[in-house]
Amino acid sequence: xxxxxxxxxxxxxxxxxxxxxxxxxxxxxxxxxxxxxxxxxxxxxxxxxxxxxxxxxxxxxxxxxxxxxxxxxxxxxxxxxxxxxxxxxxxxxxxxxxxxxxxxxxxxxxxxxxxxxxxxxxxxxxxxxxxxxxxxxxxxxxxxxxxxxxxxxxxxxxxxxxxxxxxxxxxxxxxxxxxxxxxxxxxxxxxxxxxxxxxxxxxxxxxxxxxxxxxxxxxxxxxxxxxxxxxxxxxxxxxxxxxxxxxxxxxxxxxxxxxxxxxxxxxxxxxxxxxxxxxxxxxxxxxxxxxxxxxxxxxxxxxxxxxxxxxxxxxxxxxxxxxxxxxxxxxxxxxxxxxxxxxxxxxxxxxxxxxxxxxxxxxxxxxxxxxxxxxxxxxxxxxxxxxxxxxxxxxxxxxxxxxxxxxxxxxxxxxxxxxxxxxxxxxxxxxxxxxxxxxxxxxxxxxxxxxxxxxxxxxxxxxxxxxxxxxxxxxxxxxxxxxxxxx
Amino acid sequence: xxxxxxxxxxxxxxxxxxxxxxxxxxxxxxxxxxxxxxxxxxxxxxxxxxxxxxxxxxxxxxxxxxxxxxxxxxxxxxxxxxxxxxxxxxxxx
Numbered sequence: 001x002x003x004x005x006x007x008x009x010x011x012x013x014x015x016x017x018x019x020x021x022x023x024x025x026x027x028x029x030x031x032x033x034x035x036x037x038x039x040x041x042x043x044x045x046x047x048x049x050x051x052x053x054x055x056x057x058x059x060x061x062x063x064x065x066x067x068x069x070x071x072x073x074x075x076x077x078x079x080x081x082x083x084x085x086x087x088x089x090x091x092x093x094x095x096x097x098x099x100x101x102x103x104x105x106x107x108x109x110x111x112x113x114x115x116x117x118x119x120x121x122x123x124x125x126x127x128x129x130x131x132x133x134x135x136x137x138x139x140x141x142x143x144x145x146x147x148x149x150x151x152x153x154x155x156x157x158x159x160x161x162x163x164x165x166x167x168x169x170x171x172x173x174x175x176x177x178x179x180x181x182x183x184x185x186x187x188x189x190x191x192x193x194x195x196x197x198x199x200x201x202x203x204x205x206x207x208x209x210x211x212x213x214x215x216x217x218x219x220x221x222x223x224x225x226x227x228x229x230x231x232x233x234x235x236x237x238x239x240x241x242x243x244x245x246x247x248x249x250x251x252x253x254x255x256x257x258x259x260x261x262x263x264x265x266x267x268x269x270x271x272x273x274x275x276x277x278x279x280x281x282x283x284x285x286x287x288x289x290x291x292x293x294x295x296x297x298x299x300x301x302x303x304x305x306x307x308x309x310x311x312x313x314x315x316x317x318x319x320x321x322x323x324x325x326x327x328x329x330x331x332x333x334x335x336x337x338x339x340x341x342x343x344x345x346x347x348x349x350x351x352x353x354x355x356x357x358x359x360x361x362x363x364x365x366x367x368x369x370x371x372x373x374x375x376x377x378x379x380x381x382x383x384x385x386x387x388x389x390x391x392x393x394x395x396x397x398x399x400x401x402x403x404x405x406x407x408x409x410x411x412x413x414x415x416x417x418x419x420x421x422x423x424x425x426x427x428x429x430x431x432x433x434x435x436x437x438x439x440x441x442x443x444x445x446x447x448x449x450x451x452x453x454x455x456x457x458x459x460x461x462x463x464x465x466x467x468x469x470x471x472x473x474x475x476x477x478x479x480x481x482x483x484x485x486x487x
Numbered sequence: 488x489x490x491x492x493x494x495x496x497x498x499x500x501x502x503x504x505x506x507x508x509x510x511x512x513x514x515x516x517x518x519x520x521x522x523x524x525x526x527x528x529x530x531x532x533x534x535x536x537x538x539x540x541x542x543x544x545x546x547x548x549x550x551x552x553x554x555x556x557x558x559x560x561x562x563x564x565x566x567x568x569x570x571x572x573x574x575x576x577x578x579x580x
Contacts, residue, residue, distance in 0.1 A: 128489075129489075135488070135527055135528060136527045143531065144535050147534070147535055151535050152535065154537055
């Protein structure tokens with residue numbers, strides 16, 4: 001079973017990585033490779049879950065042969081990725097000098113990786129089935145995909161089903177069922193493994209992206225902050241879909257930011273669109289994220305570059321997003337049909353207006369938000385003060401090259417927070433209960449993006465600390481790759 | 488949760504693999520709106536069989552923690568698995 005499981009994970013990873021490699025912009029091979037690893041893994045998990053879903057639809061629930069088909073797809077994509085003729089990629093100037101001078105930072109990062117991994121494994125051993133929503137929704141839907149056979153769709157279509165959960169998208173159930181099919185066993189290990197892969201990828205995305213967007217030390221610091229956020233990894237062990245969603249939101253935003261740093265790169269825009277689409281396939285909040293990201297990016301780009309500038313990047317972004325979005329919308333409105341969403345149940349114009357004009361609700365929600373943000377990541381109110389002190393000491397990044405990236409990431413994070421605020425204003429559920437049961441998870445969804453935004457905004461150690469300033473001249477990433485990369 | 492799986496292992500072989508069955512319990516949980524853990528676990532372990540909190544079904548799973556808990560009216564006991572798990576069938580109308 002273990003070998004088949006490894007094969008499944010590898011096939012999934014190869015699918016995502018090969019697509020990432022195929023569309024990579026010509027230029028810095030190191031950025032494409034190191035970023036491609038986590039981007040490839042999360043893309044692969046998402047895209048293969050769609051592949052499995054479509055396979056089950058076409059084969060009336062018969063999953064036999066799907067792993068073999070997926071493996072063939074992986075091999076073909078890998079062959080294509082390796083065989084594509086490209087001009088020799090420029091090699092980035094080695095950033096080894098800046099890294100060699102920060103062995104302590106690498107040691108701290110690796111220690112944080114070790115502790116986070118041990119913490120995840122320990123908590124998973126205590127709760128191998130995850131928590132409530134895992135057995136009520138995510139893993140249960142995976143069971144339907146794996147053992148349901150011709151009745152795999154019963155969970156969506158039965159009038160008795162699922163207290164609202166059938167409206168939830170199926171990325172994590174599909175990713176879990178995919179690996180069950182590969183290993184030919186409904187192993188308890190696999191849902192925990194999928195959760196771990198997403199949590200690890202999130203940390204990898206954050207570290208690798210800031211490594212190149214700002215500096216190696218900045219990437220390592222950001223990675224350490226996330227890895228030391230014990231609440232983030234505790235949430236991952238619940239086997240809910242909040243950490244996967246956080247991953248896709250971060251991936252979509254950071255790929256856009258890479259384009260701001262290194263010039264318009266159609267491949268990265270395409271991957272950003274895929275990541276946004278996969279966010280929509282993960283949780284209903286993902287659809288909200290797509291709308292927010294498109295709006296935020298439009299606002300940020302139109303002002304300096306005009307509508308034409310925005311359209312030029314929107315086209316490759318849409319090429320990645322729209323096929324997945326179309327599939328998600330078909331799932332929600334074509335397959336599931338008219339099942340109501342809890343936000344609209346029992347709502348009338350009168351009740352909605354009374355909530356909008358209730359000052360008490362705003363005060364309650366604000367207090368809850370402040371409390372959860374201060375507690376973010378499980379740092380016991382320490383994270384915001386620590387980051388504030390770092391910002392005061394290091395200073396604010398005033399580089400014009402990073403403006404668009406900071407605005408994109410910051411505006412997206414703020415708008416998502418505002419939208420979640422509005423959801424609580426309008427919720428028909430008991431407000432205190434709703435806040436208690438869900439706000440911590442919404443904060444976890446935005447935590448990696450928040451950390452990413454912060455470390456874009458803060459100056460780096462290389463810019464601030466005299467003994468590291470020499471590393472600036474040895475550092476790699478050029479602000480433009482060789483020539484402007486064309487589509 | 489793993490211990491609960493052992494409790495319902497016996498009833499699994501007597502239930503159809505697919506379809507819908509009902510579920511009753513002596514816990515005070517509102518199964519349709521605020522279900523308890525054991526109901527959720529039953530639904531998880533018996534998937535793809537749908538387990539409904541609506542007792543108006545042909546077959547009914549009973550999960551009782553008290554020996555003298557009231558049994559559902561209109562149903563005949565098919566089998567007692569000896570661990571609080573019982574299987575009922577609707578009496579002929």
